[in-house]
Amino acid sequence: MSITVKQLKYLCAVADYQHFTKAAEASFVTQSTLSAAINELEAQLGVKVFERNKRSVLITPLGEKILVQARIILGDVEDLLSLAKDFKAPLSSELRLGVIPTVGPFFLPPLLSDLRSQFINLKLYLKEEMSARLLTQLQDGSLDLIILALPFELPNMEVVTLMTDEFCVCLPPGHRLSDSESIRHDELVGESLLLLEEGHCLRDHALDACNLEITDSHVVYEGNSLHTLVQMVANNLGITLLPAMAVHADILADTGLQLRPFASNTVNRKIGMAWRKTDPRRDEFILLAEFIRKRCTA
DSSP states (O other), X not given: OOOOHHHHHHHHHHHHHSOHHHHXXXXXXXXXXXXXXXXXXXXXXXXXXXXXOSXXXXXXXXXXXXXXXXXXXXXXXXXXXXXXXXXXSTTOSEEXXXXXXXXXXXXXXXXXXXXXXXXXXXXXXXXXXXXXXXXXXXXXXXXSEXXXXXXXXXXXXXXXXXXXXXXXXXXXXXXXXXXXXXXXXXXXXXXXXXEEOTTOHHHHHHHHHTTOOTTXXXXXXXXXXXXXXXXXXXXXXXXXXXEHHHHHTTTTTTSOOEEEEBSSTTOEEEEEEEEEXXXXXXXXXXXXXXXXXXXXXX
16 A cells, blocks of 8 residues: 555645545646545545535545544655755745734734845745634644634644734724723623624634623624724724734724723733644744744834
8 A cells, every 4th residue: 555645635635625626726636636546545545535426525534534644644744854955044945834814914014024134045935814724734734834813722733922912992983981091891791892703713812801701792793804893893883802913003094993902901812823843943933933022022
């Protein structure tokens, strides 16, 4: 039996897209090539990994277990390739960095400019996805590093904290809370809250930091970006919670909206960076984390 890395990559692609044609397009091969590789893999394993019908592709229960192991193997292969590269100056090769949408647009632009100046040979490739998807791509070696909000379960990953990001309350002009210098958690109970839709970890982190249950307030809108939430507040549809990094990046622009800090200094989220524990480039990643920390406190 000779299972190839390419077969495992095709396996993960079909599982991700749940569609052979889309998986083939993403893998830059024909559907027949991908299907043949999957059929050969299933024959070698002696089991069916996928349940196929005309409308969809489902992964079998045993296939789910095989998929987990396949992602681990692909991650190990990427680590092997990294280890085999010639010794070079730190951060002088390629890095594939994933970042969540509530961090990337606000945190990365000024940082990237500094990175290019400090590490002129670094080739950084960026991918923006939600946390669960970033973890999957980190596990299978598609990404080398991810930056996301903590806490988030990251099995078999090394995690370092980069910074603390405070939350504040964004209010429309004339709101009853706009006269307050700071806002207590309990003052948000019963308010019309504008939140990100489920799947965005900032939603859960903000509610947890405020000691709020989703039933404590009336959620009138669920958006897919912080910019959308700001526009909804500007239209007097409710209030929202914004991370400081978005405020510093001028997300409010000329909306005329008002910001109020929380009375407690514990209403925040941690921003961290994670990589596979098996990746041999740990020293480089620590160097990058230190660079980012200094940039955040400058």
